[in-house]
Amino acid sequence: MNAAGLSVLMLAAIGIGWLILSLAAKERARGRAREQFAAERGWTYLRGGKPGRLYLIEGSEGGTPWTLEAFQGGKRKAALTVWRCSDPPMREGVVFIGSKGMAAMLKNPLGHKIIKWGLQFAGGDDDVSRTLTRLMDGYQEVETGDPEFAAVYAVLATDPGQAAKLLNGETRRAMLEWDLAHKIGRASQGPLGATWSDAGLSLTWGAGAIESPEDVSAFLALAQRLRSATKSAW
Numbered sequence: 001m002n003a004a005g006l007s008v009l010m011l012a013a014i015g016i017g018w019l020i021l022s023l024a025a026k027e028r029a030r031g032r033a034r035e036q037f038a039a040e041r042g043w044t045y046l047r048g049g050k051p052g053r054l055y056l057i058e059g060s061e062g063g064t065p066w067t068l069e070a071f072q073g074g075k076r077k078a079a080l081t082v083w084r085c086s087d088p089p090m091r092e093g094v095v096f097i098g099s100k101g102m103a104a105m106l107k108n109p110l111g112h113k114i115i116k117w118g119l120q121f122a123g124g125d126d127d128v129s130r131t132l133t134r135l136m137d138g139y140q141e142v143e144t145g146d147p148e149f150a151a152v153y154a155v156l157a158t159d160p161g162q163a164a165k166l167l168n169g170e171t172r173r174a175m176l177e178w179d180l181a182h183k184i185g186r187a188s189q190g191p192l193g194a195t196w197s198d199a200g201l202s203l204t205w206g207a208g209a210i211e212s213p214e215d216v217s218a219f220l221a222l223a224q225r226l227r228s229a230t231k232s233a234w
Helices: 002-040 100-107 110-123 127-136 160-166 167-183 211-233
Strands: 043-046 055-062 064-071 080-085 093-098 153-157 192-197 198-205
Touching: 002 043, 002 055, 055 167, 055 211, 080 192, 080 211, 093 160, 100 110, 100 127, 127 167, 153 160, 153 198, 160 198, 167 192, 167 211, 198 211
Parallel strands: none
Antiparallel strands: 043 055, 055 064, 064 080, 080 198, 093 153, 093 192, 192 198
């Protein structure tokens, strides 16, 4: 290899190294910002802790604990963010509100396995995975009567009457506002899903780990809006 070729390779290696260091520095800065964001609100922040997990935030609302976990993507790893709260629980049954793309996957046996695998990676054999399995054992599609909402989201429920209680104006508005602010590709393929069951409420963002404090705050605000709307529905 001549001197010119060697110089090009060295410059390329330096450029790649600089990029890796720059990305790592940005992630450390985001991590410190998330930790400060959580500490200022009296929440617990933990980096890592299980394979693929970027962070865990634990807090409470009205005396009821909640958790927020973000997982990085990679080879054989799902990239998603999951918020869970055990209050308010449904006595029985399951209601799922999510994008048409997610609903289509849940209605397809292979798609259901893919989603379940991703959630199991995030939390093992957890309540979210078991809840979706119960949903697939017997569900009905529920019409909302709201064309704007129906253009983006689908509703699957083991009991349509329970779904009707949850589909109030606040629930629909909160999810539509999130979709508008976080569009990824076609709206009908968006990766937001909310699931209600006897385990409580879970909110899943399947587009990856939510990293910036601003986006974390927005996701938590959405979760609390859905939780409040649910409490008013019962």
